[in-house]
Amino acid sequence: MAKDRPKLVLASASPRRLALLEQMGVTPDQLLPTSLDETPRRNERPRTLALRLAEEKAQAAHRMIGQDPALKGALILAADTVVSVGRRILPKAETVEEATGCLELLSGRAHRVSTALCLTTVKGSFRSRVVETRLRFKRLSDLEIEAYVAAGEWRGKAGGYAIQGLAGCFVAKLSGSYGAVVGLPLYETANLLVGEGYPIHKDWLARS
Numbered sequence: 001m002a003k004d005r006p007k008l009v010l011a012s013a014s015p016r017r018l019a020l021l022e023q024m025g026v027t028p029d030q031l032l033p034t035s036l037d038e039t040p041r042r043n044e045r046p047r048t049l050a051l052r053l054a055e056e057k058a059q060a061a062h063r064m065i066g067q068d069p070a071l072k073g074a075l076i077l078a079a080d081t082v083v084s085v086g087r088r089i090l091p092k093a094e095t096v097e098e099a100t101g102c103l104e105l106l107s108g109r110a111h112r113v114s115t116a117l118c119l120t121t122v123k124g125s126f127r128s129r130v131v132e133t134r135l136r137f138k139r140l141s142d143l144e145i146e147a148y149v150a151a152g153e154w155r156g157k158a159g160g161y162a163i164q165g166l167a168g169c170f171v172a173k174l175s176g177s178y179g180a181v182v183g184l185p186l187y188e189t190a191n192l193l194v195g196e197g198y199p200i201h202k203d204w205l206a207r208s
């Protein structure tokens with residue numbers, strides 16, 4: 001592990017985000033889940049919502065860390081993923097009805113996944129990015145929707161599906177970042193970290 005790098009706090013409860021960071025060879029020094037009201041504002045666009053929530057999560061973690069001397073100089077990374085069809089924002093499915101409604105809407109249609117990142121320094125300055133990925137699902141039969149919903153992988157997922165699981169079979173086309181759909185775009189995350197003085201490649205060298 002490189003000693004000349006700042007500490008990193010991942011402001012997330014998502015095991016997928018942690019796994020994607022670890023795929024990049026990055027292990028956060030601390031996990032700090034935040035809990036926010038994620039209700040979209042009236043007429044809020046999907047990418048604006050994702051950006052606002054990623055920034056709010058980073059700011060909430062920043063407040064929680066406060067003056068903790070152990071995290072002096074730490075970077076705080078937060079993200080948010082929003083699924084939309086046109087300007088319609090789909091919920092993070094929590095019920096069978098919501099999941100079924102999402103899948104009926106996504107069936108045979110193009111949709112968009114907007115994932116925003118926010119990297120904050122303890123001093124409070126921050127940098128953000130939004131990555132948009134376009135997808136098209138195959139037309140789903142009633143049986144496919146019923147079986148997918150019964151399998152339960154949709155719970156807590158934006159748009160009522162998880163591409164990294166069974167729903168990968170529904171994706172006829174993807175243009176953008178697979179990682180961003182799962183929760184963290186690797187290319188943009190690496191760029192933000194390196195740009196803020198977190199040299200991820202030095203840890204790769206230490207693996208040899």
Ligand SMILES: Cc1cn([C@H]2C[C@H](O)[C@@H](COP(=O)(O)OP(=O)(O)OP(=O)(O)O)O2)c(=O)[nH]c1=O
Pocket residue numbers: 011012013014016017033034038057079080081082083092113156157158159161162163164181182183
């Ligand atoms: C579309 C899609 C979303 N998701 C997940 C990513 C996110 O975890 C979740 C969207 O909700 P988010 O609010 O972005 O994230 P979260 O509440 O799970 O975690 P945290 O805010 O603590 O970081 O949906 C998948 O895992 N696979 C997919 O294919």
